[in-house]
Amino acid sequence: MISAPTYAIDKDKFIFLYNDLTAAKWVFDMEDNILDQLLVDRFMEIHHVFLSRLGRHEKGFLRKVPTQEMAKIVRGWMMLYKSTLNLLRKQYPRLPASRDLVVGKMNWSEKLNISAAGLLLIDHSSRYAEFWAERSIKTKEGYASLSFRLSFIGGYVYNEYSKMVRVGKLLVLDGFSNGVTSYDMMLFIRESGCLSESFLPEITKLGWRLEIGGKNAIDHIFQLYAKVKANDLHASSSLAV
Structure with missing residues (x-):
């Protein structure tokens, strides 16, 4: 049996x-x-x-x-x-x-x-x-970001980020060991102005940590968010062409 x-x-x-x-x-x-x-x-x-x-x-x-x-x-x-x-x-x-x-x-x-x-x-x-x-x-x-966050759900970046987490290529945790979301990762990258090389020390300042992933995963994150137009932080469908 x-x-x-x-x-x-x-x-x-x-x-x-x-x-x-x-x-x-x-x-x-x-x-x-x-x-x-x-x-x-x-x-x-x-x-x-x-x-x-x-x-x-x-x-x-x-x-x-x-x-x-x-x-x-x-x-x-x-x-x-x-x-x-x-x-x-x-x-x-x-x-x-x-x-x-x-x-x-x-x-x-x-x-x-x-x-x-x-x-x-x-x-x-x-x-x-x-x-x-x-x-x-x-x-x-x-509160003002509510409508933007709602529209971001199910979009290209949201799904691609979720896929990386799902297949075990990436996992960034916050100070409570909860996964950092795709939208808030985008905010962090835009607001901090950091590059992929300084990603690890910058997230440490927030109490975040990279649980799963390496250089390739980090580079892919930056490539992913670079597709969102710089002048439209919130739009999920506004991808650079």
Whole structure:
């Protein structure tokens, strides 16, 4: 008798995966017309669950954000997360022949209609929305990028970057060991003005690190983002010809 394959996963990475899956179900289950105060209350409840799983505590910063502003950010986060998840549904649909992902006694592929192969890439989807939310709270310019980030999803650069991560050619992690998103990598390259030769020391300044990849992967990143017109930072379809 051949036993089923087993896979080892780092505890923290497992918790991040579990949180991402939980958040995905949460955004799809949330009513569209929910009142701002109730939305914020429910978000703070699920946020507390996420932090508790990681052994962390909310420092009170989010509770200082005005309810209307916080609700606006939560709704934007939900829009981004839904959009990236819908792309995963399209690229990795749950089919009779595909494998399901079961975590915590729940079949997440059944709940989210995404195969196991797609759900194992959910980190990029989650962080894509979370990076924006963090910037929206900390900077005035953050929220303004919402429409640009939405249009970037599923574009050439987004898909090519995701492919590099998926096939194991590249993985850049932030200070919390979460994957840096394609859009935020573009912002970093444009805002830092660094070259491929100085990429490693520059990302270190942000607390990022290159987990997978070498010179060829780094060079490809710069070639990839060079195709986006310099005068149009955000447009996913605006490629240099």
